[in-house]
Amino acid sequence: MDMDIKVHSESDVIVAGGGPSGLIAALASARAGARTLLVEQYGFLGGMATAASVGPFSPFHYDDQQITMGIPQELVERLMAAGGSTGHLKCVPEYGSGSYMAYFDREIYKKVAFDMMKESGVNLLLHTFVAGAVVEDSKVKGLLVANKAGLSKVLAKVIVDATGDGDVAARAGAEFKWGREADNLGQPMTMFFEMSNVDIDQLKKYIDENPDDFEWMSDLHSRVPLPPHMNQRYFVAQGFRKAVAQAKANGDLDIGRDTVLLQSTMYEGTIVFNSTRIGKLRGTDPDDFTKAEIAGRQQAMSLAEFMKKYVPAFNNAYVSSTGIQIGVRESRHVVGEYILSEEDAVEGHRFPDVVARGFFPVDIHDPTGAKGYEAGGSTWIKPKAPYDIPLRCLIPKKIDGLVMTGRNISASHEAHGSMRVMGTAFAIGQGSGVVAAVAALDGVEPREVNVRKVQEVLVGQRANLELDRA
Ligand SMILES: Cc1cc2nc3c(=O)[nH]c(=O)nc-3n(C[C@H](O)[C@H](O)[C@H](O)COP(=O)(O)OP(=O)(O)OC[C@H]3O[C@@H](n4cnc5c(N)ncnc54)[C@H](O)[C@@H]3O)c2cc1C
Structure with missing residues (x-):
C-alpha cells in the first residue's frame, strides 16, 4: 500500500502542528534558512489558543524580568500593532495567575500568524x-498525512513534532509516559467558553466585596497607556464557592470543580471561563476524546445556566463562543535524552545545552477531583529562579530525524x-525550530547538532538564553 502513496512535497524541515510552539518553530526554522513546511489539521494556526479558546498568554516574565523574548515577543508586538493584544499586563497579586498575562483577540491572532508565515517564507x-510517520531504520523521513486529496507523504530532512500530543513520535515508535508516576493520570481537560453582555460593574463589585467567597483573585495593570478600545478593568478570580455549593446541592450545576475560574477578555462585557473539568480521560484516545468533548459542552452549558441564575451580573448574559475543541492540557511525555524534572524547574537548574528557558509556577489542576490549590488537589509551586530547557529534552531516545517541541517534550508530569x-x-x-534548521542544513542528526551554533542563531533571533550567566 505504501508504494502507491504519492509524495506531496520535500522540504528541509517539516513542523507538524501549528500551535504556539509549532508556529514559532516554523518561523525560526525558515528564518534560519531552511525550506520549511508547516502542516496543521485546522484552517488556522494558534493551537489551544485559537482552537480551544485558551488564553490569555501566560507570562513571558519571571517576577518583573522578561524571560521569553525573540520571535514570541515579536508576535505579541505584531498583535499589539494590529490592535489585537493588550501586551503584557502585570498581575497583582500573582498567585494563581503568574506574574504577567497578555490578552489577545483570537481572530486577529489567526490573521497575524498567517502574515508572519508569509513574510518568513514558511x-x-x-x-x-x-496520521503516521515515514520511518526507515529508526529515522523519521516524513509524515503520512490525510486531507481532501486522500493520503499522501510529505518528506523532510528533519521533522518537528509540534502536535502537543507527540503524535509523530508515537507513530514513529518513540517511548513515552503518561501523567504522574503514581497512577499515570494527567491533568484534566477543559472546554473553554465565553459569556457576553455581562454587567462588569456588578461582577467586579461582588468579587471585591466578597473576598471570602474566592480562593484567589488578581487585578491586571498595563505599564503603558492602552488604546481606548482596550481601556477597561482586567481581572481574574477563582471562587463563587457559596453559590457553587448551593447549586450543586440543588442539582442545578454539573461541573467537575468546586469553584468557578473566570476572567476578563480583550472586550469589556465578555468573560471567559476556565471552569469545566473532565478528568481521567486521555486526549490521544479517540473514544476518550469523544466522551470529553460531549462532557465538556454539557458542563459549559450547565455552568452558563448557573451563572445566569445564581450570579446577578450574568442575568442578561449569553454564551457567545465555545472552543472548537476541548482543551487538552497534558498528554504524552515523549522520553528524550534527558527528562526535565520538578527539581530542575523548582530549583532553577541551568544546562550548558540550553535552547529555551522556563519560569512559570508548577501549575497542576487536580487530575482526579474538583479541588483548587487551597484545598490541596491542585498544585502551585513557584520556581526559585528561571530554569533552562536543554536540547536533550527535545531529542527522543533512539529516534533520529525528529525534534520535539511544546508541551510534549521530555519532562515529568510536574515539570510539564x-x-x-x-x-x-x-x-x-x-529553540526547536533552530535545532531542526541547523541539523537539516548541516546534514547531521538533531542529537549531533552543534549546540554552540544553535545558541548563536537563537541569540541572533533575539532569544534570551542568558548564555553569559556566571
Ligand atoms: C484548558 C487549558 C487552559 C490553559 N490555560 C492557559 C493559559 O491561561 N495561559 C497559557 O499561556 N497557557 C494555557 N494553557 C496551556 C497552553 O494552551 C498549551 O500548553 C499550549 O497551547 C501548548 O502549545 P503547543 O504548541 O505545544 O500545543 P497545542 O497548543 O496543543 O498545539 C498543537 C497544534 O498541533 C495541531 N495538531 C495536533 N495534532 C495534529 C495532527 N495529528 N495533525 C495535524 N495537526 C495536529 C493542533 O491542531 C494544534 O494547532 C492551557 C491549556 C489548556 C488545555
Missing part, C-alpha cells in the same frame, strides 16, 4: 492531519506543569 499545508504554558511553549518553539 509553506503551509492546512486542513491536513498527520510549569513549562506547558504559552509563554514557555513559544520559547521552546524557537
Whole structure:
C-alpha cells in the first residue's frame, strides 16, 4: 500500500502542528534558512489558543524580568500593532495567575500568524492531519498525512513534532509516559467558553466585596497607556464557592470543580471561563476524546445556566463562543535524552545545552477531583529562579530525524506543569525550530547538532538564553 502513496512535497524541515510552539518553530526554522513546511489539521494556526479558546498568554516574565523574548515577543508586538493584544499586563497579586498575562483577540491572532508565515517564507499545508510517520531504520523521513486529496507523504530532512500530543513520535515508535508516576493520570481537560453582555460593574463589585467567597483573585495593570478600545478593568478570580455549593446541592450545576475560574477578555462585557473539568480521560484516545468533548459542552452549558441564575451580573448574559475543541492540557511525555524534572524547574537548574528557558509556577489542576490549590488537589509551586530547557529534552531516545517541541517534550508530569504554558511553549518553539534548521542544513542528526551554533542563531533571533550567566 505504501508504494502507491504519492509524495506531496520535500522540504528541509517539516513542523507538524501549528500551535504556539509549532508556529514559532516554523518561523525560526525558515528564518534560519531552511525550506520549511508547516502542516496543521485546522484552517488556522494558534493551537489551544485559537482552537480551544485558551488564553490569555501566560507570562513571558519571571517576577518583573522578561524571560521569553525573540520571535514570541515579536508576535505579541505584531498583535499589539494590529490592535489585537493588550501586551503584557502585570498581575497583582500573582498567585494563581503568574506574574504577567497578555490578552489577545483570537481572530486577529489567526490573521497575524498567517502574515508572519508569509513574510518568513514558511509553506503551509492546512486542513491536513498527520496520521503516521515515514520511518526507515529508526529515522523519521516524513509524515503520512490525510486531507481532501486522500493520503499522501510529505518528506523532510528533519521533522518537528509540534502536535502537543507527540503524535509523530508515537507513530514513529518513540517511548513515552503518561501523567504522574503514581497512577499515570494527567491533568484534566477543559472546554473553554465565553459569556457576553455581562454587567462588569456588578461582577467586579461582588468579587471585591466578597473576598471570602474566592480562593484567589488578581487585578491586571498595563505599564503603558492602552488604546481606548482596550481601556477597561482586567481581572481574574477563582471562587463563587457559596453559590457553587448551593447549586450543586440543588442539582442545578454539573461541573467537575468546586469553584468557578473566570476572567476578563480583550472586550469589556465578555468573560471567559476556565471552569469545566473532565478528568481521567486521555486526549490521544479517540473514544476518550469523544466522551470529553460531549462532557465538556454539557458542563459549559450547565455552568452558563448557573451563572445566569445564581450570579446577578450574568442575568442578561449569553454564551457567545465555545472552543472548537476541548482543551487538552497534558498528554504524552515523549522520553528524550534527558527528562526535565520538578527539581530542575523548582530549583532553577541551568544546562550548558540550553535552547529555551522556563519560569512559570508548577501549575497542576487536580487530575482526579474538583479541588483548587487551597484545598490541596491542585498544585502551585513557584520556581526559585528561571530554569533552562536543554536540547536533550527535545531529542527522543533512539529516534533520529525528529525534534520535539511544546508541551510534549521530555519532562515529568510536574515539570510539564510549569513549562506547558504559552509563554514557555513559544520559547521552546524557537529553540526547536533552530535545532531542526541547523541539523537539516548541516546534514547531521538533531542529537549531533552543534549546540554552540544553535545558541548563536537563537541569540541572533533575539532569544534570551542568558548564555553569559556566571
Ligand atoms: C484548558 C487549558 C487552559 C490553559 N490555560 C492557559 C493559559 O491561561 N495561559 C497559557 O499561556 N497557557 C494555557 N494553557 C496551556 C497552553 O494552551 C498549551 O500548553 C499550549 O497551547 C501548548 O502549545 P503547543 O504548541 O505545544 O500545543 P497545542 O497548543 O496543543 O498545539 C498543537 C497544534 O498541533 C495541531 N495538531 C495536533 N495534532 C495534529 C495532527 N495529528 N495533525 C495535524 N495537526 C495536529 C493542533 O491542531 C494544534 O494547532 C492551557 C491549556 C489548556 C488545555
